Amino acid sequence: MDETVPTEPSRATDDVTQHVGYLLKRAQAALRGAMDKVLREHGLTVPQYSTLELLARYPGMSNADLARATFVTRQSGNVVLRGLQDAGLIARPATADHGRARPARLTDEGHRRLAEVQAAVYAVEQRMIDAIPPRRATELAADLARIATVLEG
Template identity: 35%
Template sequence: MAAPKKTPDRLARLYARPGFLLRRAHQISAAVFEDACRDLGLTPAQFGVLTVLQSHPGLGQSSLARALGFDKVTVLRVLRGLQARGLVARGPAQDNRRNVSVSLTPEGVSLLRAAQRPAERAYQRLMAPLDEAQRATLIDLLQLLTGELEDEARAAFVPPGA
């Protein structure tokens, strides 16, 4: 028995699915950011880690993962890369020696400062096709979607101090 032919209609439905469009938008977002921060050798995940640590020095590794919605393996991989570059330091937490806390090094602070303009350029480039009202609507809809479906996520998102 021959396989059914794929029709343009089926492809149109696939390409209009939110999951497809969100994945594609994420790919584009990452590429735009990485292009803007190429000279700094910084990825979106690394930028996120550095930004959270700037606001919450000494944050535990698990709390850091939750603050970004990362699983523990992902945050560990990102931290190892940042630590190898001398941008973060990991050590025993003050309150519980079995936990690991993470802080920016002076080099990490400097890199994060240098990344602010390129990161903003990347944001502006990503949002350029939208007018101000569309930008606000997009953010509102993404926050609604992620907030309402948070229980479905593979990794918890819990902002520090929440």
């Protein structure tokens, strides 16, 4: 597809519920609601789950990095980390080796809890993906990544 081909403006309709931004936010809210529902059954929130996923893949991330990656403020990220630490799902050193960053890592219980909940969360994502033709899933992911890049400046 030629990316230089002009497209119709998103406000081509007076009905705001048909604008691309509105539809994107509606899809995001539906995804968040579905994730909230399955995670609640496991005693986790979306930011807590996201933090566990990220630390499983990238152990040692700082609070600031985790907050950015999970779309919360640094203050909220710190609350999430404290809650996960109090629950025994992550460990952080009591003091920072240098600066203020205290790198976090999953505990054995954190790995177990993550493995327990992943299937439920992945099933939500699969339901979402199943709603579109298979060939469009890859294109949609690329489109969404481009949108984020353009808007992030």
